[in-house]
Amino acid sequence: SAATVNLTYRESDFDGPPRAFGFVVPAIEGRRIIAGSFSSFKFEGRAPAGAILARAFVGGEMSRDMMRLGDEEMTAAVRDEFRALLGVSAAPGFTEVRRWPNSMPQYEVGHLARVAEIERAVAEIPAFAIAGAAYRGVGIPDCIRSGESAADAIFATLSAPK
Numbered sequence: 438s439a440a441t442v443n444l445t446y447r448e449s450d451f452d453g454p455p456r457a458f459g460f461v462v463p464a465i466e467g468r469r470i471i472a473g474s475f476s477s478f479k480f481e482g483r484a485p486a487g488a489i490l491a492r493a494f495v496g497g498e499m500s501r502d503m504m505r506l507g508d509e510e511m512t513a514a515v516r517d518e519f520r521a522l523l524g525v526s527a528a529p530g531f532t533e534v535r536r537w538p539n540s541m542p543q544y545e546v547g548h549l550a551r552v553a554e555i556e557r558a559v560a561e562i563p564a565f566a567i568a569g570a571a572y573r574g575v576g577i578p579d580c581i582r583s584g585e586s587a588a589d590a591i592f593a594t595l596s597a598p599k
């Protein structure tokens with residue numbers, strides 16, 4: 438389970454506004470966020486000129502306790518971490534917490550062998566395919582690739598001469 442905490446700032450709230458898409462925080466750092474990103478640098482139109490839309494990622498398998506916090510406590514923890522990591526102490530103009538329960542597949546040792554076995558079983562069912570984050574990558578590009586190859590496999594079966 439994970440949550441995103443979205444916060445808006447003015448560029449002037451930062452000593453030097455970050456010029457990056459974001460950052461990940463290794464568990465060894467013992468921080469209460471697992472990553473941060475700046476949506477307004479990634480995508481057009483996410484914040485007006487002079488403003489920054491930032492997002493912190495909280496929770497995950499290694500930081501389950503964070504998911505027990507209420508929205509206010511979670512936002513306060515993120516503000517503490519942003520103060521320590523990014524030097525921003527101004528109050529955000531707007532905050533919003535979004536929770537994503539049980540959303541991240543956890544690949545364990547032996548995952549690839551398990552997936553290969555599933556795929557062998559799936560291949561025996563005509564015009565049937567599987568796709569998504571549970572199998573060969575959780576990133577959006579991985580999910581798109583798996584969706585497209587599932588569609589190709591079904592199309593090939595349906596269009597094969599009988």
Ligand SMILES: Cc1cc2nc3c(=O)[nH]c(=O)nc-3n(C[C@H](O)[C@H](O)[C@H](O)COP(=O)(O)OP(=O)(O)OC[C@H]3O[C@@H](n4cnc5c(N)ncnc54)[C@H](O)[C@@H]3O)c2cc1C
Pocket residue numbers: 439440441537540541568569570571574575576577578580
């Ligand atoms: C907080 C968060 C941030 C992320 N950020 C990024 C990022 O920045 N970049 C990136 O590349 N990836 C990111 N990811 C990962 C990526 O978004 C997911 O791995 C990906 O969206 C999963 O796609 P999916 O199609 O496998 O599953 P989903 O998008 O979860 O789709 C599954 C669908 O199945 C539906 N469903 C479930 N059960 C049933 C049922 N019984 N019957 C019918 N429908 C059902 C659900 O409603 C849902 O619509 C992030 C994930 C999270 C949780």
